[in-house]
Amino acid sequence: IDLCKWIRLNDLQCVYPNVDIALRMYICTPATNCSAERSFSCLKRVKIYLRSTMSEERLNYLAILCIEKTILQDLDIKFVIDEFARRKASRKVF
Known part of the structure; x- marks a missing residue:
């Protein structure tokens, strides 16, 4: 890094x-x-025998959740469940 900085500071990139x-x-x-290897190992854990029949889209979402588990751990699960129930509610309010 120091050599690269020195070449840039002395304007020698046209010479070398x-x-x-x-x-x-x-x-x-x-x-x-590591990140690519970690992604593939997560995908291998997610795609087990029982899940081999699921759609490609769902498998991708599960792999992303497994790879980004630090973000997933910070989520408020109660809020996610309540929001899902609110959006998917089939009851009509009269």
């Missing part, structure tokens, strides 16, 4: 264009691809 590009590519390359 390939070095500049290679350094930027190296800096942007992640060390691992």
Whole structure:
């Protein structure tokens, strides 16, 4: 990172264009691809034998819920249930 900054500060990217590009590519390359592997392992847990008959859309939603479980844990479950019941209520108020 320091070398890339030094090349930029001294305006040497036109003198060493390939070095500049290679350094930027190296800096942007992640060390691992944990998030992709974590997503696939979550999908494997979600798609078990009993759920293999569900639709692709529902499977995608379950996988997203499994992957983003930190957001899911912060939700107020009572509010979600009440909101779902309010929207899906089949009773008419007279």
